[in-house]
Amino acid sequence: MALTPRTADPEAGAGRHGGGRRKGGSGSGGPKGPGGATTDRRRRRRRALRWSATVLAVVILGTAGAGYLYYRHLNANIRKGERSSGDAKAQKTAPNAAGQTPLNILLIGSDSRNSAENLKLGGSRSSVGDPPLGDVQMLIHISADRKSAAMVSIPRDTRVDIPKCTDPRTGKVYPATNDIINTTLGRGGAGCTLATWENLTGVYIDHWMTIDFAGVVKMADAIGGVDVCVRQNVWDRSTAAQRGGSGLKLTLGTHKVKGVQALQWLRTRHAWGSDLMRARAQHMYLNSMIRTLKSQNVFTDTGRLMDLADSATKSLQVSEEIGTVKKLYDLGMEMKSVPSNRITSVTMPNLPDPQNPRNHVIPDPADAGRLWEMLRDDIPLDKNGGASGSRQTVTKPEPTKSPSTDxxxxxxxxxxxxxxxxxxxxxxxxxxxxxxxxxxxxxxxxxxxxxxxxxxxxxxxxxxxxxxxxxxxxxxxxxxxxxxxxxxxxxxxxxxxxGADWRTGTTYPKQAKPKAGDIPTNADAINGADHDCMDVYKPYQW
CATH class of the missing domain: 3.30.70.2390 (Alpha-Beta Plaits)
Structure with missing residues (x-):
């Protein structure tokens, strides 16, 4: 059950189904007038929690080993659901020469307000019963050889084709439609979001995880904080031109944020200048969190493990194939084995939506298509793996069969x-x-x-x-x-x-295969080992 109102998120501007006004045409957010101040404050709180949900999911992937400490208790916390509830055609990537296959996990941050604690963190009671929205969607791709990984985000206000979906709990059938991708969660659950991603990308997704918001502050505190950096003093506050703000106030340089301050970092938009720059700040936070977890010997600290695991599993719902702590622990070990400099965070290349260029975006056909191809073919998004980094060097050629009919x-x-x-x-x-x-x-x-x-x-x-x-x-x-x-x-x-890849001619055009690191320039890539800093939009410097 969703408990968030249509007016509770100040970042959307155009209602729950889409993003707010932006600077530029491709998703940048510029200042709004004072008339929407109340809506702005409410909606910013909710957007912060959505992105914090993704952070929480990544923490779970790296720390779910606490299940070994009190396995039955943690297993009882985990809620499970059907992997796919929509019409999807994606097939698993063929194994490489060593018989290994990639692992793809879809992380979804729901805006559902289904507990008093979530409501306290920023939700509103005025829309109890509304369908939830999947406003954070990120694909974690771990390569077949487990030597590289990618974290790929799709903006919540991206317009896409959504397949027919069936709610596994109620049996209600939702017909295929064209709408904003964050509506998929309310059209049959996470399985519909997964099917939409599969049809959009052609990437087979093994599992999904959805997260609520209540454990965000506890998680940030439990790991001792996460380092973030700004190039100028920042104060995300109300201004004469723009009401609202996260309240984040930092001096230039690196700071360890946790608790409420971590939440402020994740929900800041105006001080960075746009929604897309907020995504960059959130990717920086995730990369820093992963580096922090890798550097800490958390598996020897029983108290911290129990606190992390209990909070995480209570906030988590997963596809049924990974519905035990043991399986979540195994996933965590898969991610833990990837070096930080082989983890790449990107945002789907996008263009202004011709139907609503101020509020929505669409996939960039060429550049997003190239990114999906790299994921399908398990080609690393980084160049740090050497000559053997590309899956193409080890893939066996596909066998052919003789026709059975003239x-x-x-x-x-x-x-x-x-x-x-x-x-x-x-x-x-x-x-x-x-x-x-x-x-x-x-x-x-x-x-x-x-x-x-x-x-x-x-x-x-x-x-x-x-x-x-x-x-x-x-x-x-x-x-x-x-x-x-x-x-x-x-x-x-x-x-x-x-398909859209063959619009002219009667012979399919030969296309050059991408190589390791051939990421589209408009994907805003960040390497997991980078210790970068955010630039602050001039009105929010102090």
Whole structure:
């Protein structure tokens, strides 16, 4: 049950479903007038807690070993749910030459106010019963060899295609729609958010974790504080041009923040100048927290472990596959093994939403697509792994199979999914490619007149193993790589679904594969070993 009002978050400006006004067109937040002061104060408190929820999740990944101290008690704290509750087509990345596969965990910070303690931390009782919003969403990607990791955030006000989802508790079915990504949590729970991410990125996500807010201050205190840094004196307060503020007040340099002050750092927006810069500050905090945990011998301090683990598991809900402390501990060990300089934090490259450029964003088709490709292919986002850092050096080539049907007799359905958030589908695109297939011997290729959902990547799908060779033959005829061929129960025969990556021409364009560290420049990447400082927006310097 969600307990947060539509007017409780001062950062959204345009209501619970979207972000507030920004500086610039791509998500920057500029000053507002004094008329929204009350709304601003309430909404800033709630946004702070959402991001603190993600911090809490990362702490859990690194400290859940306390379960060994009082296993049954902690297991009883953990709430569990269904991994996926929506229509998703992503498939697991193939193992590397050593038989290893990547691990992907989706962290979700819910704005639900389901306890008196959460309400005390900034929620309001006026919207008890409203669906929760997943306003913090971050994918933790740990490489197959466990030598590198990525933390990838999607802005909460990103407009995306949301698949049909079914609430596993009530059985209520939510039809597919196009909306802001933070609404997915209220459309069937975390499993719907996971399915939306899978369809957007093509990345198979193994688990999800959702976090509430009550343990944030306790967690910051339990680890002894986290180092943060500013380049100028900062005071995030009300000004003549902008009401509200987190109250954060620091002198220039490095400070160890904990408790309420840690919360102030995480919810500060105006002093950094924009929502996207707030994300950068939060990434800095997460990286610093991970470095702190790695440097501390927390596993020998029974009292601290018990406090951390008890607070964490009471605030946590997870997908059922990882619903024990033992499994959470194992996840923590996976993350703990990654060196700090091999952890990269990024924000999804984005553009102003043509439908609402002041408040919403959409994925940048080219740069976000490149980032998703790196995650799918398990290519490190950093360059600190040497020549062997790229998964491509150890991946076995995909095997091919012989067709079971003469191409002239094989039915092939071609669908036009070339649209994207920023571009309409290419007219008659399915007919153009169907004609090209006919010319190449597939005389029964036909164009589907019903438009499918937008597709980031072009794929050839087949329903059963006996048609795998035939699907691979279609891919070969058009120049598509074997990796574009996928088995799917959603199709009844060989189906070519054209994506936004192939809008022109009749032969699939060869594309250069990204290498380790080839991150899009607009992803605002931060390395986990960096000890960086935040610049303070001029009106908030003192």
């Amino acid at each position: 191409p002239a007799r094989l039915g092939v359905l071609v669908q036009n999914g070339t649209g994207s958030s920023s571009e309409a589908p290419v007219p008659r695109r399915a007919r153009t490619i169907a004609d090209a297939l006919v010319a190449r011997g597939y005389s029964r290729a036909t164009a589907d007149t019903a438009p499918p959902p937008s597709q980031d990547r072009t794929v050839v799908e087949y329903p059963s193993a006996d048609l795998e060779g035939d699907a691979q033959g279609v891919a070969k005829a058009l120049g598509l790589p074997t990796t574009a061929v996928k088995q799917s129960t959603a199709v009844s025969g060989v189906t070519l679904l054209l």
